[in-house]
Amino acid sequence: MSNQLAVSPAKSLSDFMDKYKGQIALALPKHISADRMVRLAMTSFSQNATLQKCDMHSIFASVVIAAQLGLEIGVGGQGYLVPYKQRDNSYKATFVPGWQGLVDLVSRAGRATVWTGAVYQGDKFDWALGDNPFVKHQPEGDADNWKQISHVYAIGRVNGSQYPVIEVWTMDRVVRHLNKYNKVGASHYAHKDDGANMEMYARKVALLQVLKYMPKSIEVVKAMDVANAVESGKPFTFDGEVVVVQDEDQQPAQDKPEVKMPQSRSAAKETPADVSDVVSRSVSANPGELLSGSQINLINSKMEADALGSADLFAKFGMKLGDLTQDRFQDVLEWIRNPAA
Template structure:
């Protein structure tokens, strides 16, 4: 077995089969191996079946997602799983959008691939912030022309907002976010409509997707993201902000890195037995050591050991070395 195949065993990935026709994204999402990877990353309140169904629904709502590079799409789904966020507009946690990757070809800009990008919604940002344990509450509000609104920074910071509930509130003028910390402190950030529009203008997705369909929510997310600079946040939230900033700037998120194991086309048929391969004990030993180094759990290490133990049965000296490394008595 190759070192790459052993690494795939170590991380729960599928053995690559490049001679098979790629499946559709719908089929890949239904794959037990993809669902198994999702399940490993998901928090307790979510299931792999639910995430797969939601992702399939998003493909039907945004047909261009079906044309996305499969690794980028599955990687974006895996990022959702790792962050514990549901994609789609139902909760407003996150959105999956297709982005055309353009490069110069013979002096002309051409679309060379379509990749899926993960955009975090403001409710997703709030959900992640609350998980840090240091933030008691965080909220964002939009301000309109006919509301009563004032704020001041400095030694005596103040913020007052009284919405006009008796008539037309007018156009959106400001957006603000407030966080109450566990130690009793309060932080807030205010942005004008012009400030938000500047951020939108720099976004690759500024003319479509959530910026068009859910402008108020994107404005709230923008001010929340700015507020995060002054708050104690978790690693997951930092990761979400980085992903979101890349999506806004049109920079590749490298979502494929979220997939474990080697991936090109997932195949649900079992790989051929090692017993049928030509056994090279030294190569298997070297591959085992390298794959063992990337195994993150005892179960993953056991999977690698099981993959090499049987074919090494007739090579006792090498098997003993593998057993010693594995720690099996």
């Protein structure tokens, strides 16, 4: 009989996360520490028996994704570690941004305010679009099951604007949206625990529509891209500061999007070989290809932050933003960092 004691899953994950905590620290914004992010991940891990079955590397990658987005796991609905069952009956984790996390990122940017709501049976609710849009919602019912939700809504207001941007969906429309875009079947987090997460999912679907019309920080753009990729079951990678979503016709046959993360150049020597499949860079795009929507949004956000306009871009590169190709992407980013160079 062996004298060795079995190592618990929590202990194994804790040791692994502590060993490579530096990888997480490199991705985190200043207001979150690596120690706190690891503690939050461990708390989520200890409270979810299915998450404890997940591949350790997928949990690590999910924590790095949360760090990249600046969202805390399980705090105020900012985001969650969600286990997905694979076709081979193994489990992998994915970080899913919550609607509260998206609201928080917009608030941090300081240029707009967004909020959402769910209308249950028995509530008083009225709304209208047009030239004087409004939402009036007075909760009065005592319903608490997602099947008793009639509508969800999201409202966004740009600072100084007269009218809000409004999105209202019936719950039937939300369910049709889930059925159409869900690529992971019963493993989708909205189906878990008899639909316990359906309200969160529904409010986020409406919110993502409103966010299209709000001024966006780099963090908001990345979080939106990740949220959309997760909801539609598409695999994605982080390529520098850009989320690259793989086209549906390029996806491998699998039960969930495979999450892969690029390693920081400064941390390349510290990354263990056994997580290289999780923390890896996406294949470079065709140099002559036009910039993706995510790349254009990123450049727009950075130019706005540094008070640079389209005229400055044209004067420097002799072309409009929509005409830029992949081989100029890094050049544009370098110019924004140092316009006088």
